[in-house]
Every structure is written in C-alpha cells, then in structure tokens.
Amino acid sequence: xxxxxxxxxxxxxxxxxxxxxxxxxxxxxxxxxxxxxxxxxxxxxxxxxxxxxxxxxxxxxxxxxxxxxxxxxxxxxxxxxxxxxxxxxxxxxxxxxxxxxxxxxxxxxxxxxxxxxxxxxxxxxxxxxxxxxxxxxxxxxxxxxxxxxxxxxxxxxxxxxxxxxxxxxxxxxxxxxxxxxxxxxxxxxxxxxxxxxxxxxxxxxxxxxxxxxxxxxxxxxxxxxxxxxxxxxxxxxxxxxxxxxxxxxxxxxxxxxxxxxxxxxxxxxxxxxxxxxxxxxxxxxxxxxxxxxxx
Amino acid sequence: xxxxxxxxxxxxxxxxxxxxxxxxxxxxxxxxxxxxxxxxxxxxxxxxxxxxxxxxxxxxxxxxxxxxxxxxxxxxxxxxxxxxxxxxxxxxxxxxxxxxxxxxxxxxxxxxxxxxxxxxxxxxxxxxxxxxxxxxxxxxxxxxxxxxxxxxxxxxxxxxxxxxxxxxxxxxxxxxxxxxxxxxxxxxxxxxxxxxxxxxxxxxxxxxxxxxxxxxxxxxxxxxxxxxxxxxxxxxxxxxxxxxxxxxxxxxxxxxxxxxxxxxxxxxxxxxxxxxxxxxxxxxxxxxxxxxxxxxxxxxxxxxxxxxxxxxxxxxxxxxxxxxxxxxxxxxxxxxxxxxxxxxxxxxxxxxxxxxxxxxxxxxxxxxxxxxxxxxxxxxxxxxxxxxxxxxxxxxxxxxxxxxxxx
Numbered sequence: 001x002x003x004x005x006x007x008x009x010x011x012x013x014x015x016x017x018x019x020x021x022x023x024x025x026x027x028x029x030x031x032x033x034x035x036x037x038x039x040x041x042x043x044x045x046x047x048x049x050x051x052x053x054x055x056x057x058x059x060x061x062x063x064x065x066x067x068x069x070x071x072x073x074x075x076x077x078x079x080x081x082x083x084x085x086x087x088x089x090x091x092x093x094x095x096x097x098x099x100x101x102x103x104x105x106x107x108x109x110x111x112x113x114x115x116x117x118x119x120x121x122x123x124x125x126x127x128x129x130x131x132x133x134x135x136x137x138x139x140x141x142x143x144x145x146x147x148x149x150x151x152x153x154x155x156x157x158x159x160x161x162x163x164x165x166x167x168x169x170x171x172x173x174x175x176x177x178x179x180x181x182x183x184x185x186x187x188x189x190x191x192x193x194x195x196x197x198x199x200x201x202x203x204x205x206x207x208x209x210x211x212x213x214x215x216x217x218x219x220x221x222x223x224x225x226x227x228x229x230x231x232x233x234x235x236x237x238x239x240x241x242x243x244x245x246x247x248x249x250x251x252x253x254x255x256x257x258x259x260x261x262x263x264x265x266x267x268x269x270x271x272x273x274x275x276x277x278x279x280x281x282x283x284x285x286x287x288x289x290x291x292x293x294x295x
Numbered sequence: 296x297x298x299x300x301x302x303x304x305x306x307x308x309x310x311x312x313x314x315x316x317x318x319x320x321x322x323x324x325x326x327x328x329x330x331x332x333x334x335x336x337x338x339x340x341x342x343x344x345x346x347x348x349x350x351x352x353x354x355x356x357x358x359x360x361x362x363x364x365x366x367x368x369x370x371x372x373x374x375x376x377x378x379x380x381x382x383x384x385x386x387x388x389x390x391x392x393x394x395x396x397x398x399x400x401x402x403x404x405x406x407x408x409x410x411x412x413x414x415x416x417x418x419x420x421x422x423x424x425x426x427x428x429x430x431x432x433x434x435x436x437x438x439x440x441x442x443x444x445x446x447x448x449x450x451x452x453x454x455x456x457x458x459x460x461x462x463x464x465x466x467x468x469x470x471x472x473x474x475x476x477x478x479x480x481x482x483x484x485x486x487x488x489x490x491x492x493x494x495x496x497x498x499x500x501x502x503x504x505x506x507x508x509x510x511x512x513x514x515x516x517x518x519x520x521x522x523x524x525x526x527x528x529x530x531x532x533x534x535x536x537x538x539x540x541x542x543x544x545x546x547x548x549x550x551x552x553x554x555x556x557x558x559x560x561x562x563x564x565x566x567x568x569x570x571x572x573x574x575x576x577x578x579x580x581x582x583x584x585x586x587x588x589x590x591x592x593x594x595x596x597x598x599x600x601x602x603x604x605x606x607x608x609x610x611x612x613x614x615x616x617x618x619x620x621x622x623x624x625x626x627x628x629x630x631x632x633x634x635x636x637x638x639x640x641x642x643x644x645x646x647x648x649x650x651x652x653x654x655x656x657x658x659x660x661x662x663x664x665x666x667x668x669x670x671x672x673x674x675x676x677x678x679x680x681x682x683x684x685x686x687x688x689x690x691x692x693x694x695x696x697x698x699x700x701x702x
Contacts, residue, residue: 004391007384101502104473113474117408117429126416206379206409210338210474246381250373250388265336265374 006131012243013138014199018220019227019235020145021192027230027291028158029185030165032085035076035092036220038099039069039190041212043197045103048116048207058122062198069194070187072099077183084168096214104209115208122202138199145192146232152188161185162291219246222272226279228286237287245272324362326369327396327620329354329613330389332410334402337377338474341529345596345606346400346424347372352591353613353650360651363620364627368613371395377402379409386410390417396629397616400609401425404475411435418629422612424605426451426476431677440633442678444608444669446576448476448526452483453702454574454684455524455549459488461700462572464547468497468520470511470535472527480526480551496520501531508535512542522547527554533562540567549574552687553604557694565692573694576670576682578607583648584614588668604669611667615640618653618665640665641673 018040025031043065050061079091103110110116122137123130152158163171164178171178201207219242227238249268253259259267279286331350334343354368362368371393375382382401389395390413397420401407404427411430414421421441426448429435459467467488469481478500485495497518501511512535515523523546525532532554539546540563548555552575560568578601579585588610589600600607619635620627627635638644639653644662647653656663665672670682683701687694 001392004384004387007387007391011380011384104502113478114427115405115408115475118434200380204380204383204409205412206405208379208405208475210405211379247384247388250385251392253372254393265376 003128003131006128006135008243008247010131010135010138010203012239013135013142014196014203015220015223015239015243016142016236017138017145017192017196017199018216019223019239020142020149020232021189021196022220023224023230023232023235024149024152024192025185025189027224027234028153028165029161029182031080031182031185032089033092033186033189034089034214034217034221035094035096035099036189036193037212037214037216038092038096039072039193040197040200040216041096041099041103041209042069042072043194044201044207044212045110045116045197046194047198048119048201049109051120051202052116052118058120058202061202062195065198066191066194069197070191073186073190074183077179077186080182080186081179093214093217096212096217100209100212103212110209113209115206117206119201119205119207121205122199134203138203141195141199145195149232157181157184222276224286226275226286228288228290230291231286231288234286234288234290241275241287242272245275324365324367324625327363327366328394329368329370329616330386330393330395330398331370331372331400331609332375332382332385332389332398333372333400333609334377334406335374337375339375339377339402342402342603342605343374343377345592345598345603346402346609348595349588349592349606349610350399350613352595353610353617356587356591357613357617357650360654363617363650363654364623364625366620366625368617375401375403375406377406379405382406383409383413386413390414390419395419397422399612399616400605402605404430407441408435411441414440420616420629420633422616424608426479428479431679436678439678440629442612442636442674444612444667444672444680445605446670446682446684447483447679448479449483449486450681450702451480451551451574451576451684452485452526453487454700455480455484456487456491457700457702458549458572458574458684458686459484459522459524460491461698462522462547464522465493466496466519466521467493467524468499468515468518468522469495469524470499470501470515470527471525472531473500473502477526477528481524484524484526503531505531506534507538509538509542511535512538512544516542516544516546520546522549525550525554527551529554529556529558533559536563536567536571548572551575552685555687555689555694556602558602560689560692560694568689568692571689573687573689574684574700575604575687576680577685577699578604578669579666579671582666582668584611584666585668587649600668607667607669611665611669611672614650614653615665615667615672617650618647618657618663621650621654621657622663637674639663640667 025033046065046068047061050056123133223238223242226241228234331347333347373385399422401423404425407423407425424445471477471481497515499511499515548571552573555573592600618639619632622635623631644664647663653663683699687696
C-alpha cells in the first residue's frame with residue numbers, strides 16, 4: 001500500500017509542477033494556454049532521448065528539457081502579442097498537437113509511434129526506499145518552484161503580470177509593454193512544464209506520442225479550477241483532488257464489484273465533470289479561493 | 296435508535312465475519328490473485344471489456360472445477376485507459392494493494408512496456424497481447440515472466456510476405472495506421488519481402504481518425520501496385536476500401552484479420568470486399584476450447600467470440616495459468632509456476648482443451664498440452680507464441696479459408 005501511495009504522490013508532484021506553470025500563466029497573467037502538454041512533451045522527450053540514445057546523465061536531460069521547452073515558448077509568446085484570450089488558446093492547442101505530430105513523424109530521433117522504452121529511473125532500485133528518494137527529489141523541485149513562485153508574486157514583475165491580467169489596456173496606458181512580460185511568463189511556465197516532463201519520462205520509463213494528448217492539458221486546467229485560480233495552495237489542492245478522483249475510482253471498484261469496468265470509466269469521467277459543474281455553481285473561485293483572496 | 300459503541304462493534308464484527316466466511320471448499324489454501332488489467336477505455340476500448348469479462352468467465356470455469364492446486368482464483372480488475380501512465384498506477388495498485396500474483400491482459404505495446412518493469416520488480420507474471428518485439432527480450436523480459444499471447448507484428452508481416460509470394464504478386468505497396476502495431480505489420484512485411492530480393496513500390500503511413508484517406512490512397516495507387524498490404528484497423532480500413540472501390544482502382548488487398556472481418560463486409564457490401572485477403576492467427580476455431588470460449592463470449596457480450604481475438608487470448612491466459620498452478624502443486628511461488636507454463640502448453644503431451652480436462656490428466660500423472668481458443672499456444676524461449684496464419688479470401692461476402700501459412 002505505501003508503495004502505491006508513494007507512486008500516486010510522485011505522479012501528483014509531477015502534475016503539481018504543471019499546475020504551477022499554468023497558474024503562473026493563467027492565474028497570474030491571464031494567458032489561456034491550452035497547449036501546456038506540448039511543453040511537457042518536449043521536456044519528456046528531451047530527457048528520454050538524451051538519457052537513452054544520448055547516454056547522458058539524467059540531470060543533463062532534465063536541464064535540456066527545461067531549456068528546450070522554454071525556447072519553444074518564445075515563438076508562442078510572439079504570437080501572444082497579437083492574439084488575446086480564445087484566439088491565443090486555439091494557437092496554443094494547435095502548438096501542442098504540432099509538437100505531438102512532429103514527434104510522431106520524426107522517427108529517426110524519437111522512434112515515432114513505437115515510443116522510447118527503457119528510460120532509466122531517477123533512482124535505481126526496487127522497493128520503498130528508492131521510491132521515497134524519487135518522491136523527495138520531485139518534491140524538492142516542487143519546493144524550489146513554489147519559492148520561485150512566491151518571489152515572483154511579491155516582485156514588481158509579479159505586480160506587472162497581475163496588472164496585465166486585470167487590465168491590459170491600463171498597463172499600456174501607463175507606458176508599459178505587456179508583450180515582453182507575457183513572453184517571459186510563457187517561458188517560465190514552459191520551463192516548469194519541461195521539468196515536469198523530464199521527471200515524468202524518468203518515472204514512467206516509457207514515452208510515446210499518445211501520452212501527450214490535449215487531455216493532459218485539460219487535467220491541469222481542471223486541477224487549477226477546482227483548487228483555485230492564481231494560488232499556489234489552489235494548484236496543490238486541486239491537483240490532489242484531481243488525482244483523488246482519477247485514482248479513487250480504482251478503489252471504488254473493489255468496494256462495488258457489481259459496477260462493470262466500462263461503467264466505472266464513465267463514472268470516473270462523470271464524477272470529474274460533475275465536480276467541475278458543482279464548483280462553477282457553488283464555488284467558482286475554487287476550493288482555496290482565487291487570487292482575489294490572496295493576502 | 297441511538298448508535299452506541301457496542302452497536303458499531305457488532306456491526307463491524309458481523310461485516311468482518313461475512314468477509315472472512317469460507318467460500319465453498321477453498322477455506323484452507325490462500326486464493327491465487329489475478330490482476331485483470333485491460334484497455335476498457337481509450338484506443339483499446341472495442342476489446343477491453345470483452346477481455347476483462349473473459350478473464351472472469353475463465354476464472355469461474357476454473358473455480359467450478361475445484362480451483363487450481365486447491366487454490367481458488369480471485370480477480371481484481373482495472374482499466375489501463377490504454378495509457379501507460381494510468382496503467383503504471385493501476386499496476387502499482389494491483390500489486391501493492393490487491394497483492395496480485397499475476398497481471399493478465401495488457402493490450403497496447405506502450406502499456407505493456409510500461410508495466411513489465413513493475414512486474415519484474417514484484418516477481419509476478421505478466422501475460423499480454425502486445426505486438427512490440429522489444430517485449431520478448433531483456434531488459435523488458437529479463438526474468439522471463441512475460442508471456443505474449445498474440446503474434447508479434449513482425450510475424451504478421453512475415454506471413455503477409457509469404458502470402459504475397461504464394462499469390463504471385465510482384466508489385467506490392469503498403470499502407471499503415473500510424474501506431475506501433477500498424478507500422479510493425481508493414482515493416483515486418485517489407486523486411487521479409489525485401490529479404491526475398493523484391494521491392495516495395497510505395498509506403499504510406501497515415502494518421503488515425505480522418506474522415507477520408509483519398510490523398511494517401513492516391514499516393515499509393517500512383518505507383519500502380521498489384522496488391523496493397525495493410526497495417527490497419529477496422530474504422531480506417533472501411534473508409535480506405537470504400538474510397539478505393541469508388542475510384543475503380545484495380546488492386547488486391549492483404550489485410551490483418553482484426554480489420555478485414557465480418558463487420559467490414561457488412562459495412563461495405565459484397566462487391567467492394569470481393570477478393571480481399573484477410574490474414575489472422577488461426578484462432579483454434581475448430582477446437583473444443585474455442586467452442587467453450589465462444590459460448591461464454593456470446594453469453595456475456597451477445598456477439599460471436601471470433602469478433603474479439605484478444606478476448607480469446609485473455610481466456611486462454613487464465614486457463615494456461617491455472618494449469619501451470621495445478622502442475623506446480625500447492626504452495627508454489629511465481630518461479631515454480633512460471634517453470635510449468637511451457638510444460639502445460641507446449642507439445643509432447645496429451646492435447647487438452649479445458650481446465651477440467653487438463654486437471655484430470657495431470658492428476659493421472661500425464662503430460663499435457665493445452666490447445667487454446669486463440670491459438671495452439673506453444674511458447675518459444677522468449678514466451679512468444681508462433682501461431683499459424685489462416686488465409687481467408689472474401690468471396691461473395693463470406694470469409695473463406697483457403698489455406699494456412701506457417702512461418
């Protein structure tokens with residue numbers, strides 16, 4: 001049981017990194033990024049390729065994944081200068097699908113649809129000890145991300161991006177250039193997603209393009225909406241809640257064996273959907289409240 | 296009524312007693328726990344629920360025959376969502392929480408590749424239906440605990456090449472669905488075909504879920520092939536064949552059996568499917584085990600058993616595993632049971648077609664060779680089966696088996 005709980009916590013921690021990135025982009029800056037999984041994918045593949053075919057140390061792959069994901073965000077940021085809200089959302093969605101298709105087609109590098117198996121683990125070994133070490137590592141990355149996040153929020157940069165979210169025209173009227181800040185925020189969020197992807201690849205041990213479908217992006221969206229937009233606690237609680245929904249149904253099956261697997265799959269998705277509806281009706285600001293509640 | 300501590304204790308105790316009550320004759324030996332890890336949702340969903348259901352059906356059959364080596368089989372089912380990440384967590388849960396002794400029925404190669412390291416770490420068996428060759432050898436199958444009940448995609452491709460030679464085709468082209476299985480088929484064909492000193496005229500890999508495949512089809516037809524070898528699935532094959540028929544192309548087709556099946560004929564009609572060659576591992580359709588499986592499948596899914604070849608495989612997994620448990624005797628661990636799998640499934644033994652039959656023969660001290668519903672189930676040193684391939688020609692809307700190819 002412990003090993004399973006640790007496994008859930010590791011996956012949760014990996015997702016929290018994604019949620020933090022999106023919180024930075026949407027919660028603080030108001031950028032509707034529907035292509036988060038694209039950056040996650042870039043990080044995962046960079047780590048996978050460098051540590052298998054490239055036989056590089058794991059750390060190199062993780063850093064390379066962060067850098068590449070960050071670089072990939074720059075052109076998207078340039079697009080963001082011209083597009084707002086839903087138009088930007090469509091572009092980012094297209095971006096993540098493009099990333100997936102490029103990886104599918106460039107078989108010489110990515111092994112295409114066959115995927116890359118045998119990605120080394122972060123910490124080798126069997127049993128609870130190594131698993132706890134992995135959790136500690138990913139958790140440490142989370143703590144660093146949270147500290148960075150807090151510093152950003154309290155900095156002039158943080159006030160600026162929140163101003164962009166609240167009233168971009170007013171920001172412009174004050175003589176500030178929102179574009180530069182948007183690009184920076186996109187890059188920061190992408191770097192977090194890239195790191196998350198690297199951890200993911202080393203934890204699951206196998207990557208293939210069909211693991212990076214837009215559903216991953218929307219899971220992260222669900223998490224921050226349920227938790228509370230623009231808050232660290234929201235990203236944490238929301239991601240835990242989401243994993244609770246997704247994983248809890250496995251246990252429900254053991255308790256209610258008369259529910260068939262197909263029904264359970266529908267119930268799982270239905271429960272998440274119902275929760276989202278109830279949240280928007282009764283607690284639109286999310287479980288932890290949104291950024292307006294932040295002190 | 297007030298609920299006090301005593302009431303709660305009593306309720307708890309009776310609930311416990313219910314849970315612990317011995318079930319039939321199996322009170323003494325610990326149940327053998329099977330994890331049914333199937334693609335109930337996601338890309339494998341057309342097969343997944345049938346696969347899970349046949350695990351339950353086969354387990355019922357084994358338990359009705361008195362269990363294996365005195366142990367009742369118990370199933371814990373979960374959904375991989377045809378997604379490696381979800382499959383990893385599901386497998387962890389089955390291993391850690393349900394303490395399963397074996398995981399049965401993972402479907403896509405990605406899922407099996409992600410699950411097999413966990414299985415090795417936990418020292419339990421994995422029986423899967425995935426095509427990727429990497430699953431046969433170390434590191435994936437380092438301990439030899441992985442068994443493949445499906446022919447590798449590569450073997451399918453080799454069978455296609457044999458058929459193309461036999462039918463006298465000279466100018467083949469290939470079309471593959473862009474996933475590991477689809478490309479595996481056409482790559483396997485290409486390798487075997489070129490090894491015979493021939494050439495493939497055109498190769499197209501197409502993306503799934505398109506409303507039309509006209510552009511891909513035109514590209515292939517431009518090379519003027521006499522036969523198109525497919526690595527495809529039912530929905531895309533339906534569209535491609537319809538569009539080829541509409542364009543009046545004069546070309547023959549070699550298609551895997553899971554795509555060229557009665558549903559395809561029903562969707563397209565007799566004329567458009569005339570002469571299509573459908574290749575499938577010979578489900579042991581004439582065997583008694585297939586009849587048992589078919590009856591169970593019709594009862595559960597109201598469809599013929601032949602419509603879900605993977606369900607036949609999961610059915611066979613349980614029977615094979617139960618026979619190995621029976622042969623290994625009471626109290627055997629994974630290593631002992633693993634050592635018996637080839638003994639109960641491979642030749643040089645009396646052919647048996649059900650668990651009960653095998654159990655009786657084992658009790659009489661005989662060697663047995665379980666002939667499955669999905670194939671004759673003889674495992675090589677990598678834990679792979681090499682089934683024979685049935686070559687079916689679609690004539691007047693009927694799948695007609697003309698001959699069998701051995702590779």
